[in-house]
Structures are given as C-alpha cells and as structure tokens.
Amino acid sequence: MEKPNGGAAYWRATLGLLTTVLVLWFVVSYGFGILLRPILDGIHLGGYPLGFWFAQQGSIYAFLVLIFWYAARMNKLDREHDVHED
Structure with a gap:
C-alpha cells in the first residue's frame, strides 16, 4: 500500500542520494x-605523489566504489518506499 505523498518522498530521497x-x-x-594537489603531493603512495595518484587512479577507484554504494543504497530506498522489483 502506497503512503500519501509517497512518490514525492521517494523522489526527494533519490535526489538527495544523487546529490x-x-x-x-x-x-x-x-x-x-586538482585543487588540493599541491598539499597532497607531500604524501607519497607507491612512489608517486598522492595528488598525482588521485588525478590518475584514485578518482577512478572512488567512482567504482560510488557506483556500488549507490546501487546498494538505491535498493534500500526502493524497499523503504515499496517500489522494489522482486
């Protein structure tokens, strides 16, 4: 059974997660x-400055983690608002 204003609450939660x-x-x-690169370059990871590592590899790894976290969180939101697919 759908709650009153359930669609608006689901959309608000989805936009909050996306933001x-x-x-x-x-x-x-x-x-x-880019912005914090000069500060992070003082720290080395695997022989490379951390700012360089984030620009080349770290942002890709973070993006992959965010994809899986987003999918898991959206599944939870779908179940909370009873719009999940079984």
Missing part, C-alpha cells in the same frame, strides 16, 4: 586531483 554521490565524486576527482 551526495555527485558531491563526493567532485571532491575526489576535482578537489583531490
């Missing part, structure tokens, strides 16, 4: 890889 994912992706890719 969170996009902000995290921006911080990791643009923030760590």
Whole structure:
C-alpha cells in the first residue's frame, strides 16, 4: 500500500542520494586531483605523489566504489518506499 505523498518522498530521497554521490565524486576527482594537489603531493603512495595518484587512479577507484554504494543504497530506498522489483 502506497503512503500519501509517497512518490514525492521517494523522489526527494533519490535526489538527495544523487546529490551526495555527485558531491563526493567532485571532491575526489576535482578537489583531490586538482585543487588540493599541491598539499597532497607531500604524501607519497607507491612512489608517486598522492595528488598525482588521485588525478590518475584514485578518482577512478572512488567512482567504482560510488557506483556500488549507490546501487546498494538505491535498493534500500526502493524497499523503504515499496517500489522494489522482486
């Protein structure tokens, strides 16, 4: 049974999750890889400066983690709002 205003609540939760994912992706890719690169270059990871690593590899790894986290969180939201597929 659908709750009153259930569609609006589901949409609001979905947009909130999407906003969170996009902000995290921006911080990791643009923030760590470009804006904070001079600060992070003092730390080395695998022989390379951390700022360089984030620009080349770290943002890709973070993106992959975000994909799986987003999928798991969306499944949870679908179940909470009773719009899941079985």
